Amino acid sequence: MSGTLRHVGWVLRGNPVTAAAAVGASLLLFIAFFAPWLAPYDPIASNVPIALQPPSAAHWAGTDQLGRDVFSRILYGTRVDLAIAFSAVSLSFVIGAVVGSFCGYVGGTLDRVVGRLVDVLMAFPLFVLAMALVAALGNSIENIIIATAFINLPFYIRFARAEVNVRRNLGWVEAARASGDSDISVVLRFLLPNILPAMAVQISLNLGWAILNAAGLSFIGLGITPPTAEWGIMVAEGARFITSGHWWLVAFPGLALMLAVLCFNLLGDGLRDILDPRMRT
Amino acid sequence: MSAPLLEVDDLHIRFSTRRGMVEAVRGVSLHLAPGETLGVVGESGSGKSVTAYAVTHLLDRASEITAGSIRFRGRDITRAGRHELRELRGSAMSMIFQNPRGALNPIRTVGAQIADVLRAHNRLSSSEARARALDLLRAVLIRDPQGNLEAYPHELSGGMCQRVMIAMAIACEPALMIADEPTTGLDVTTQKTVMDLLARITAERGMAMILITHDLGLAAQYCRRVAVMEQGKVVEQGEAVQLFQAPVHPYTRRLIAASPTRDSTVADLVEGDSPPPPVRRPRAPGTPLLLEVQGLRKDYARTRAVDNVSFTLEPGESLGLVGESGSGKSTISRLICRLIDQSAGEIIFDGQSISGTPARDFHRAPQRRDIQIVFQDPTDSLNPRFSAFDSIAHPLRRLDRLPSEAALRARVEECAERCGLPQDLLDRFPHQLSGGQKARVGIARAIATRPRLLVLDEPTAALDVSVQAVILKLLDDLRREEGLGYLFVSHDLNVVRMMCERTIVLRVGRIVEQGPSAALFAAPQATYTRELLAAIPHFDPEAMRETA
Numbered sequence: 135m136s137g138t139l140r141h142v143g144w145v146l147r148g149n150p151v152t153a154a155a156a157v158g159a160s161l162l163l164f165i166a167f168f169a170p171w172l173a174p175y176d177p178i179a180s181n182v183p184i185a186l187q188p189p190s191a192a193h194w195a196g197t198d199q200l201g202r203d204v205f206s207r208i209l210y211g212t213r214v215d216l217a218i219a220f221s222a223v224s225l226s227f228v229i230g231a232v233v234g235s236f237c238g239y240v241g242g243t244l245d246r247v248v249g250r251l252v253d254v255l256m257a258f259p260l261f262v263l264a265m266a267l268v269a270a271l272g273n274s275i276e277n278i279i280i281a282t283a284f285i286n287l288p289f290y291i292r293f294a295r296a297e298v299n300v301r302r303n304l305g306w307v308e309a310a311r312a313s314g315d316s317d318i319s320v321v322l323r324f325l326l327p328n329i330l331p332a333m334a335v336q337i338s339l340n341l342g343w344a345i346l347n348a349a350g351l352s353f354i355g356l357g358i359t360p361p362t363a364e365w366g367i368m369v370a371e372g373a374r375f376i377t378s379g380h381w382w383l384v385a386f387p388g389l390a391l392m393l394a395v396l397c398f399n400l401l402g403d404g405l406r407d408i409l410d411p412r413m414r415t
Numbered sequence: 416m417s418a419p420l421l422e423v424d425d426l427h428i429r430f431s432t433r434r435g436m437v438e439a440v441r442g443v444s445l446h447l448a449p450g451e452t453l454g455v456v457g458e459s460g461s462g463k464s465v466t467a468y469a470v471t472h473l474l475d476r477a478s479e480i481t482a483g484s485i486r487f488r489g490r491d492i493t494r495a496g497r498h499e500l501r502e503l504r505g506s507a508m509s510m511i512f513q514n515p516r517g518a519l520n521p522i523r524t525v526g527a528q529i530a531d532v533l534r535a536h537n538r539l540s541s542s543e544a545r546a547r548a549l550d551l552l553r554a555v556l557i558r559d560p561q562g563n564l565e566a567y568p569h570e571l572s573g574g575m576c577q578r579v580m581i582a583m584a585i586a587c588e589p590a591l592m593i594a595d596e597p598t599t600g601l602d603v604t605t606q607k608t609v610m611d612l613l614a615r616i617t618a619e620r621g622m623a624m625i626l627i628t629h630d631l632g633l634a635a636q637y638c639r640r641v642a643v644m645e646q647g648k649v650v651e652q653g654e655a656v657q658l659f660q661a662p663v664h665p666y667t668r669r670l671i672a673a674s675p676t677r678d679s680t681v682a683d684l685v686e687g688d689s690p691p692p693p694v695r696r697p698r699a700p701g702t703p704l705l706l707e708v709q710g711l712r713k714d715y716a717r718t719r720a721v722d723n724v725s726f727t728l729e730p731g732e733s734l735g736l737v738g739e740s741g742s743g744k745s746t747i748s749r750l751i752c753r754l755i756d757q758s759a760g761e762i763i764f765d766g767q768s769i770s771g772t773p774a775r776d777f778h779r780a781p782q783r784r785d786i787q788i789v790f791q792d793p794t795d796s797l798n799p800r801f802s803a804f805d806s807i808a809h810p811l812r813r814l815d816r817l818p819s820e821a822a823l824r825a826r827v828e829e830c831a832e833r834c835g836l837p838q839d840l841l842d843r844f845p846h847q848l849s850g851g852q853k854a855r856v857g858i859a860r861a862i863a864t865r866p867r868l869l870v871l872d873e874p875t876a877a878l879d880v881s882v883q884a885v886i887l888k889l890l891d892d893l894r895r896e897e898g899l900g901y902l903f904v905s906h907d908l909n910v911v912r913m914m915c916e917r918t919i920v921l922r923v924g925r926i927v928e929q930g931p932s933a934a935l936f937a938a939p940q941a942t943y944t945r946e947l948l949a950a951i952p953h954f955d956p957e958a959m960r961e962t963a
Binding site for chain 1: 749754778784787792798801809810860864
């Protein structure tokens, strides 16, 4: 275990950008978990007398049209957006990795059929597809997660398929079969763990994208409904006031969104180095 | 003696790794006269390639020349600038590499790539360059040079690709050619034609050559002088004939002893006690053969990889399968192991047909534990996420119901000990083990379930000769002590001759010749077998005196 920590330390020392991204991502997770304790105000309680005040010592990011504290709402919003992104990405990762691995390992008809389905899926503009899915399935957080997971699925299937395909004829895969493993156990116990490092990069990049996607859907009024504190809704609501000079309503949630996406994208490369056992000498 | 073409003096090269600085080359001195051939031999990690890369300034950024000098035609080029290098490379010295196909650009035609080299150093019109490229392809004896000018690398065989590389290397008539393992990975017969060509071209054009190789025979046969490197140092250098007849340094002696020759035995390869005499008892009447293969055939989309192959194997016998790439030997080993399905034919193991069970269901067959396999590349054959212990324990967990975790540990440790693998290495992961240690893990895993037939698919092809010697000895002892039957697949005829009682020679999926190894190697009947035997590079003192 101490070896693992030392390895993580080594990777982060050589990669200050990854280290910064890791700190940023942990901070986001921390905020998501402890938002109720960290937020100075109730994110939903309106206080009209102090509506639309610019950033001040009392309200770091100002107040919105109903007098709600923007900073507190951003903290609470982290919760919603990260929860959606993590659930969606886990869902598409689990399904995509398993389906893709079997396609890559078995090949043949299965591979061809799934491959063409994936192609069809990727021919759609993915965000529009997500909108259509939420509209069809119903306006709820669960359906936002399902829609986000669904549009991510093709990437995971393709990725896992390609990674398994280059490994399926390696000696240790044949050795596993000679040791009495069935094809299913070869895929699940040998190939999947070995493609994890490569997939971790994909997961991290995808998390940022999923956050953006969730915020985007609520920006256009799908999924999460006001008064829930969520970055996309905050930007959507604040946009009405931007022409009257109330920039903080949009700027701060937008900034939070940007930083979150940036953190997870930068984390990707570092994660690959940490998880690859060959790097651990 | 004329002024030297190349002088390397007390060269030190350092690599920065995460473990700190590593001295890869520690004081190498070499010299080379114009037109001379020098062989640099050594095992992996000896620094032979790094030295060559330093001469051609191809070292990567993690490395640094810390001391010493490299002089080319009297001029110090140790720290030559970019401009100077451009002039040197190609026209003064050039290099050819292992894996020629990887060194060629896959999306450009061979002719275009040769023309690029020509035009980088000369003012030529495109038609002139093309004409010169054609001449070069003729010079390296590519068949149909006109047509192959338009060929892409993937359309050519490995040997042909290496000829194209040679054509590119000689395009600007350099004074020095450095060949880094130019024939590793090629078949012996191809190796012979490529090396003969290289020797002729360098001799005709008065080029000096440095041949970097792990193969002592190759160096002995094609180089006038040979330098032996070990751990970043030249331990011995001299005239090839003298060096191999009377090696002085203990490392050279060990290396020569470990290299299989026409008449060495497994016991000759390693120092130490002699092996137990062969104790195989004849098969009792009425008991079945260990393996009987009848009319085995395997078809792939466009080719027939294995065509009507039949043979038998007695319990405890070792049978060699030799052949060049495409001979179907690896396919046969996988068919016997039931990793792939045959197109036709029958495999009978211990009196029972096993070819009826499809390969995908064979993991449940009772014979699964009796037939195990050792793979070619020890690195490739170990799961990177399994420790050595887990790798060896895996078949036991799957195929043997051991009563407890303690029993499992005891068995794994016993297998490791059998294979000469120290206990404290069992917790390590493959990337923390050396090639020889990984090979031992692979063998320990294969014998863990106490199989009766072991298929060895080029078990030592990826190992250094000294490690190969030890592993061959281990395999030979194991077979005699455990009464294992071996199906030994190899492209190395000397190894098969030592390890196997009987040998089958394969060519494009068919059996060319088979018989007792001693007789087959002493008096081969088929022309193909004779060609194979003649192509093996050798450094037998007797033979060298004849040619000298």
